[in-house]
Amino acid sequence: MAGNTNRRGAVRKDGTKKGMVVGSGGQRRRALEGRGPTPPAEMRKGHPAQRRAASAAKHAAKSGDRGRPAAGKRRHDDDAPETVLGRNPVVECLRAGVPATALHVALGANADERISEAVQLAADAGIAILEVQRNDLDRIAGGALHQGVALQVPPYEYAHPDDLLEAAGDGAGPALIAALDGVTDPRNLGAVVRSVSAFGGHGVIVPQxxxxxxxxxxWRASAGTAARLRVARATNLTRTLREYATAGLMIAGLDAEGSVSLDEFDLATDPLVLVIGSEGKGLSRLVRQTCDVTVSIPMAGPVESLNASVAAGVVLAEVARRRRAAR
Known part of the structure; x- marks a missing residue:
């Protein structure tokens, strides 16, 4: 190009028809590198998606530092302490005798009869009562609504399945144990514990x-009976049921398509393990194969099945009635 021959650094490329030029035109060692593909929205600074992702990460980090779950979510670690939030849930847990370790009450909280009752129940049970700043209680709650009160509950101490056999051997009547196969609702678990305790059972087994x-x-659903009845945790429920069968217990599974009706099944004298399936799928395949018999509850109305805890209560009540009649 005209005029470039006198400029400092001007060169002419061999084999080109162009005149003198300055610089490499991006073709030499110092050429600019490409910026690559466009990053996703979550990684583009200033993008709304990036701000939302950063906020979520910050919140998750804070929840992790406190060792407590975010609002409305359970910990994956069932052996970790639990925090009950809200005035009604806290009072209900204290009424049920949940073995709590501390009651946190926010300074300046508007006290009503529920907080007063919670403090009184905690004091009667020997539970530590701590007055904390509201921001400290916010940190404990992990952002969830706490209404100025929180109850810290330690992890439950499960028994070994063999402990239930020992408890059954020490009892006057034949063994009566309930086993839950995939029941995921803790309210059903608590209700089964309550029914087993009410009808003379020796314990409940849950898978790990x-x-x-x-x-x-x-605990709340058990109405405090969990303090008197042992709950055992089985690493492998099928293997535990087989060990119970070897020990002389009959394994009976509740099933809507059971091989025998409850009216026809003899429950009076045999040591019994009653297996209750999940709320939706019922008994799993391996557990069903392990059962000596599957039992159905006769229905008079157009209802196909009962809730897991309700079905367990019906059968346990019938077992207790027949055993009383056989004495």
Whole structure:
């Protein structure tokens, strides 16, 4: 190009028809590198999606530092302490005798009869009562609504399945144990614990995975009977049921398509393990194969099945009635 020959650094490329030029035109060692593909929205600074992702990450980090779950979510670690939030849930847990370790009450909270009752119940049970700043209680709650009060509940101490056999051996009547197969609602677990205790049972077995655990919700549903009846955790429910069968117990599974009706099944004298399936799928395949018999509850109306805890209560009541009649 005209005029470039006198400029400092001007060169002419061999084999080109162009005149003198300055610089490499981006073709040499110092050429500019490409910026690559456009990053996703979550990684583009200033994008709304990036701001939302950053806020979520910050909130998750804070929840993790406190060692407590975010609002409305359970911990994956069932052996970790649990925090019950809200005035009504806290009072209900204290009424049910949940073995709490501390009651947190926010300074300056508008006290009503529920907080007064919670403080009184905690004091009567020897539970530590701590007055904390509201922002400290916010941190404990992990952003969830707490209404100025929180109850800390320690992890439940499960028994070993062999402990239930020992308890049954020490009793006057034949063994009566309930086993839950995939029941995921802790309210059903608590209700089954309550029914087993009410009708003279010796304990409840739950699998270690994919099942409800003894949380504060389960304690509340048991109406305090969980303090008197042992709940055992089985690493492998099928193997535990086989060991019980070897020990002389009959394994009976509740099933809507059971091989025998409850009216025809003899429950009076045999040591019994009553297996209750999940709320939706019923008994799993391996557990069903392990059962000596499957029992159905006769229905008079157009209802196909009952809730897991309701079905367990019906059968347990019938077992207790027949055993009383056989004495």
């Amino acid at each position: 995975r994919r099942t409800a655990s003894m949380t504060a919700v389960a």
